[in-house]
Amino acid sequence: MQLGTRGTVLLVDDEAMIRQATEKWLQMAGLEVISASSAEQALPYLSEDFRGILLTDVKMPGMSGLELMQVAHERIPDLPVILITGHGDIDMAIQAMREGAYDFIEKPFVPERLVETLLRACEKRSLMIENLRLQSNLAARSGLDAKVIGISPAIQRMKRELLSIADMDTNVIIYGETGSGKELVAQSLHEFSERKNKRFVPINCGAIPEHLIESELFGHEAGAFTGAAKRRIGKFEHADGGTLFLDEIESTPAHLQIKILRALQEGQIERLGSNQSIPVNIRVIAASKADLREDENFRQDLYYRLNVSQLFLPPLRERPEDVPLLFMHYVNQAASERDKTSRQLSTQDERILRSHLWPGNVRELKNIAIRYALDNRVGLADLINGQQSLIAFEDVDHKPLPLAIQVAAFEEDVIKRALERHQGNIKAVMDELDLPRRTLNQKMMKFGLNRSDYLD
Template identity: 40%
Template sequence: MALERVLVVDDEESIRWVLSKALTRQGLKVDLADCGANARKLLEENDYDLALIDIKMPDVSGLDLLDELHENFPRLSVIMMTAESSMKNAVEAMKRGAYDYITKPFDLDALDGIILKAQKIANTQAEVLRLKSAIKNQNQSERSIIGNSKPMQEVYKLLGKVSASDITVLITGESGTGKELIARAVHFNSKRVGQPFVALNCAAIPHELLESELFGFEKGAFTGATERKIGKFEQANGGTIFLDEIGDMPLELQAKLLRVIQEKEITRTGGNQAIDIDVRIVAATNQDLEKCVEKKIFREDLYYRLNVLPISLPPLRERAEDIPLLVDFFIRKSNDEFGSVVSSCSEKAMEQLVRYPWPGNIRELENTIQRACLLSQGQVLRASDFPQQSTDIPAQEENDSLESLIETKLRTSLAKKDIVEINDLYEMVLHQMERPLIRIILDKTRGNQVRAAEILGINRNTLRKKIQTLGIIPEKGGE
């Protein structure tokens, strides 16, 4: 209900009593003030949806108080009351921005009609605000999902398929790959846009509290339950609930979640009444749920209920060509949020960032760029701004060292065209040496990708993918 709390300001006790009874009968919470000073105090302490104010009060004119409310609480609807039904008062009240104007003694039925009208307008305004918020969140969500790589293109295709229906979605991927962003994209591209999106990290809530977080509880359900609490499922009714780190949910609660999915109803802790819910479930995990099922720590039936259409997010190291786009996005984001003045990243620094394996994925990259932007002394980020992402040896030394190793292996083999002895060379080097390794082998084979793939001991299509991913421009040579 958009209209919930009402302030009544009148110096006549009988008027305050009558209005309090009438408004409470409509399910509204009512606060009373006998003068302007007390009204101001209540306005500082509480949020109101509607105020009924007498024009004549001992310490302040109701019209002057209306001006204050209009300036300080522009969304608050105000109904003016007066015992003098003059045209001047009515015109002046409406001219100053009053929602309506009633004269004393007033008919309670007429007052009920005015309140009902205010209720409908408040509901409409709340719906408009919710839709505006949904559109804003949708735009922010879409702008935050960055990437043109082939793995991300596959993710976008799956997003298009799942968003058109109410199918349950399971998002998998390492920590920091952006699973919540994808969950929000699922919601904001579905028919539930404009309805609530409620997220809960199952790993962040102690097991003994997780049930009440999900389903709520009744007053007196346990020690400390001094009032009823609405759980996440009820908060998300009509919309989407995102259950992050679902693999950390205890087994006994998994059984209750399975029942919620099947029956489409929940029961608050300490309650005995089933509550119907209409909620789409999007779950996410960084664990291998199939292995969890094998270990008997995750229910098989729940796994199949959740895994109707899975979306697997690639780690950042498998979509390195997206790193320059992400770096640019995070630089602009840091400038907007923290007032940094960084314009770009140097070529050497970017190459360093692309080479780094990013075990913390996009979250680690964002934190790294944010820190560099705040600490950098110039407008261009340098390689020195990323000490933790540097390799153990400088790039040229890295190339020289690797080339020396390769020369030893290839000295006779390339001349004899005998590659049997070195067909596992790819497995002999560390991940961060992958880029210079491929560059050197392509140089040695004069751009012959077939020969290079054989020497590296990898599939030719794999080599092509890595050339594209790592941004390597090979010399033109025989295929």
């Protein structure tokens, strides 16, 4: 498919005048056309590398259009094939559709209807190719690429930085929004380091009550406090030789920050209720949503002890090209775990994925992907819209998005819903939203909305 075209059509017709006229109509509609005067002449184009669709007359000297369709489907199983039929061939064309033809056009045909059918077929073909590309991309990944999925420049840069500091055995701070995958990156740092054969011990400092977190980190002796019936090994000691991941470290109480600093400086800890020092050899990876240097509640001496290396995780809204790949990864994973056939993305689904702002980042995407994989009855738009109320409660401390982004998201959603209600009827949408045709067209182009996706 050439750059700027709306698709590629392999046109097969033995009548030169019809073939030449059809070719001109299709080119005027923005389609790339490959012409052949016989089925035999068309066969060399039908290889695995062919990315277009097939439009063929049925009755031709030598190999017929039906025979050509059979050969085409043997080589490219899901290739959309549109048949051009005479008036007396309708029954035969209907039978051909049962055998896998995409559609048929009866002679004499209306050029506009032909073009509309071909564009739909090209879009379907493009979707098939994109799904195959995503599946192939996922299957070919290994090492860090299989663990931290993404092809965007931002995520590729982050992965290069990760590999460069993995073996440095220094403390690291990972910055990223809620749900962006900070623990996954911390695990990757551990797995690509010399400590990989030892433990990776994660703890969420913001999820543990203040009166328990000291015991969680440093452990305690029996009788150290009410309820301490027996000795408990803390996370620092449990991670000895490996990596300790302190998520949401910004929420750590001030008095505990002093003890963490001392443990890092001296390389030893004391359990609660004990005077015995215990040496520990660990690498600490901390994670935070906000810049710790600017946090007046966070000790600067601890910040500098941790901030030997830094990694920044870009939010999903800044890497939309990664979203379909990530989404299909979680869809395939959920389907495989439950022995189900993996559900494929539609063209509209992919547009929705790329245009959504993902305030909950990868955590939100994963939740929706699992539900999408397990329930074929629910559309992606409904899943995403239903997720928003959950995010509002789960992520109350998330930094609000800029007003312009929120307004654009709301505007896009209103137009989408109007298109769905009126099944792509532009005039009805204009009337409901009180918008001039030109303004509506501009907004639909801005948000990547296509009327044909909403036709009944």
